[in-house]
Amino acid sequence: MSTNKFTAGIIGAAGYTGGETIRILLNHPNIEISFVQSRSQAGKLIASVHKDLAGESNLVFVAEPGKADVWFLCLGHGESEKFLHDHPVPANTRIIDLSQDFRIRDNKHDFVYGLPEAFREQIKSAKHIANPGCFATAIQLGLLPLAKAGLLTAVHTTGITGSTGAGQKLQDTTHFTWRANNVSAYKTLQHQHIAEIRQTLTTLQPGFSEPVHFVPWRGDFTRGIFVTSVLTTTGDTSVLSKLYREYFENHPFVVISEEAIDLKQAVNTNKCLIQIERQGQTVAIHSAIDNLLKGASGQAVQNMNLMLGLSETAGLRLKPIAF
Amino acid sequence: MSTNKFTAGIIGAAGYTGGETIRILLNHPNIEISFVQSRSQAGKLIASVHKDLAGESNLVFVAEPGKADVWFLCLGHGESEKFLHDHPVPANTRIIDLSQDFRIRDNKHDFVYGLPEAFREQIKSAKHIANPGCFATAIQLGLLPLAKAGLLTAVHTTGITGSTGAGQKLQDTTHFTWRANNVSAYKTLQHQHIAEIRQTLTTLQPGFSEPVHFVPWRGDFTRGIFVTSVLTTTGDTSVLSKLYREYFENHPFVVISEEAIDLKQAVNTNKCLIQIERQGQTVAIHSAIDNLLKGASGQAVQNMNLMLGLSETAGLRLKPIAF
């Protein structure tokens, strides 16, 4: 285990992904949290907002960011770009942005898309990381080996997400009375993550031009994403299984399962579980992640580990909730 | 079955108890809904607010109350009194108020406390009914036979309620992400229903002066209240069982069970399930209701049935949810 020590600051630390980043970093062997920033909560103990942290830390929210080796930007979509515009970034500070502001490649920025299972080497040498979206992570991990092998065809994906994906703000769709025991669709066929998914897939399989149809559902649980992608392709099950195992061989957080998987295998871990099934020429790939961990803060820390030369799994061997 | 027909209007019809009253009355054999009033939703179809009613009704919310044989006041606490002050009540219109505004007897009003299992005869001849609180209903039904027999001593009650008890407004304590899989206490030992409970108990057992300690909990479900009251009293189990069975003999919505009861036996019904257990001199009485039905709108319709000379169960034989 590396004994190097680094400092990290969390910006927008009062929200869900901010809190989750704090939870991970409090126990990370190589990191000291140098500041937790929140305009709205400045001056308060973090445990007064993240109540599960009662007794864990005496950190207090500050209004302005301070020095750190890494800044985690846990802001709303659109706010990261504004924040970086308004605040000078200290020299040598690495940035990991959890919003969608820099996920699409563009001449105007130098952010690397932080999906380690696709772009690990670029991440290691990057200074700025755009952390992938939660649904985007689950869907891409289920398709990367096919894309790399040039086997992708039109994809039909349905995914279901926990309520934490909708954030901390009170909304009709996160009212307990409505959401309990309920399922509903939203942003049908037009979810914003489709763009970043396509960007990665076409990077691995240049020329891939068929549609990725994605229907997102809201689930009646708090944590987790379960996704099934269906497509037509050649290759029998054992060939596909081999393809997936080889692709993810050196990726510590992806587990290929021959048995049925379920969402809770991933909850409170940074893992992605993947299972492949087929009938004739039709293949279904199931994948499951914790939307706040592999789908957000856990992946952000994984990216940080890579950027800082630490073990990729440092601080991320979390006890699963299991039940 | 009586074939008499009456009209009913629902005031504050856009909230939870308003919607539940509509759901019952739409299928009530003796009632025609003459208006559904809501200032905030005036002009909209009821199904645009109560979405489960899609395809069931073309009723539209109106801003002002109209004529009806019965007005159901489904307003917030404190608002009923104000509403009646501001709006002239048509002659011969009966009022059933679901708020707590008139539950405590007072020289300034003539509302009868609408707990049919305690005050059925008064309700039949009343013009104004104060419908009991949800927790108050579950707790009182568990204690009425003991009070009538003069056997009440100090009571320790714990109760747990579904999220619909907290109403439609978005609140931190009804955020799905927080409430799912969670339990918490609130208004410990000082819930406002204690006053109406004591009022009934001292009516049945004059001189009862010992405390009723009540600890309410928030549960992670939407509908229902489960309550256990513990006290010390004489009489073995069979004596108590007989006492309860005799007390509730002619009350169609109370079921005394010799077996373990559970909350879902009551959900989506107007019933109250009661089970009595004892160890030595200590007795525990469990009771379960649906907080929106026997704890609110169902009991309101039961009171209406009594006031209008209809069968007490008219419109209230609802299919249980069961699961």
Next chain:
Amino acid sequence: MSTNKFTAGIIGAAGYTGGETIRILLNHPNIEISFVQSRSQAGKLIASVHKDLAGESNLVFVAEPGKADVWFLCLGHGESEKFLHDHPVPANTRIIDLSQDFRIRDNKHDFVYGLPEAFREQIKSAKHIANPGCFATAIQLGLLPLAKAGLLTAVHTTGITGSTGAGQKLQDTTHFTWRANNVSAYKTLQHQHIAEIRQTLTTLQPGFSEPVHFVPWRGDFTRGIFVTSVLTTTGDTSVLSKLYREYFENHPFVVISEEAIDLKQAVNTNKCLIQIERQGQTVAIHSAIDNLLKGASGQAVQNMNLMLGLSETAGLRLKPIAF
């Protein structure tokens, strides 16, 4: 309202669909339950098995079926055929079978497939009905208008079901500890309902030969099915909306919604909610039902109503759970 009276018997009355059929028929204005049969529970009060019926009925399970105008067969798959082989059916007794035994047309039986929204006229004159599967109902209702218009192409469907779909038997996949907050796939691309779905679709759109890919998921709720079917087709949204509205114009339990639908709009009702969305040439059709009602016992009673010349909705205007 017809005042004709008929008798009904329920065979296999101790299971989930048996209990649900009892719950409906207890309040049905034209039906008297003449017997409830269960070998395993013979001699017991129905409320000792279906505990939500405490206080509702003194019916006792019998071991052998008796006379009735209609028999509901609420047996496991494969058991209905055996039951009918072993028991002579009284002359003039109509049969509604909730199992899958007779859903596929065959020279060896005369059962009519009981999906009223596709085959109402045949049902009216049938003596034997094969009641559709739960997923099959939700999926077909979402596709019937397209099939009738000859617009069906390859279909990709994902559906999620409540735990009651898995029946009363204790199983690993219905252990609360496992299923709570969980999602998982099963019978991926090979669910048995695909056959009955294809049978109906090809009846309405002869020559339809493209695949129906169906991925079923287990949800962490007890009642309900939510399904999204995706396909490519012509016709803009308003054309499709018109097509659907016209198709279902005289079908009282199907509601076409222009707004987002959710599962709980259907729970504890016999309704099917349908919403259509499109992006370019791709159409997504969402449908929601209660798997035990429109997906089983409710539809069985709807079929009974049609067979007996009663109002199609008799006994089926149920109070929704709403929350």
Next chain:
Amino acid sequence: MSTNKFTAGIIGAAGYTGGETIRILLNHPNIEISFVQSRSQAGKLIASVHKDLAGESNLVFVAEPGKADVWFLCLGHGESEKFLHDHPVPANTRIIDLSQDFRIRDNKHDFVYGLPEAFREQIKSAKHIANPGCFATAIQLGLLPLAKAGLLTAVHTTGITGSTGAGQKLQDTTHFTWRANNVSAYKTLQHQHIAEIRQTLTTLQPGFSEPVHFVPWRGDFTRGIFVTSVLTTTGDTSVLSKLYREYFENHPFVVISEEAIDLKQAVNTNKCLIQIERQGQTVAIHSAIDNLLKGASGQAVQNMNLMLGLSETAGLRLKPIAF
């Protein structure tokens, strides 16, 4: 951090508490798991039973226990005594028994009751530990300071537990369809944990002879226990708060909160949250734990840490589930 290394073996490792002990020890800095024993699962990978451990470990269940510095007995009640009778314990092997077999002091055994917040010094020098029950832990932690101060009077406690408390076996009361959205009471006023609770309380407050009335409820969640104990006592809130803070000052897992607590603050942690409220002379103490951690495996590891001279919190700073 101590760098001493010890070995631990888990007996009955296929059950819930066995799995949870594995989850903790896999990441414990001072422990190597030397064997995981299960007769029923011998020969299988632990991840084939504890599916959340997929990708985490290649440990395989063995049929017979092996050598280790500590044995965790994660067996059913009554089975630990039998196991120790049938299996010779290696010299110098410490035993931590999670069953109730040795919790009550007795001339026939030398097990120390493993509640560190009451008996830390005895635990440090013990060779055999009887790990407390889950409800017993939550209730005792809420009452210890009062008992030590001699302020205990008759106690009325209600507690609610997650389904994991009922174990892995399929039971009617852990069927998802029944338990979801449900609450029920069991073992009313006669739960077996009352004996161990009284044993501790009378140790701290000799002469305490008043009753501890305890009503346990089953909750519709998987992890956690929430308990409220009500009693009459002197001392205003600030005095009580001080009493509690002083008592738990050096106990790292107990957090006294001035604000409302909720169950999820404790879930997936080894913490116990406590809040005190009062009205007049009546005090209510709320406490919340994770039943599998502070209520079982977490406390077992805490006891192990104390016995081995490790930091009391080693391996037990777990990321909370939070949501």
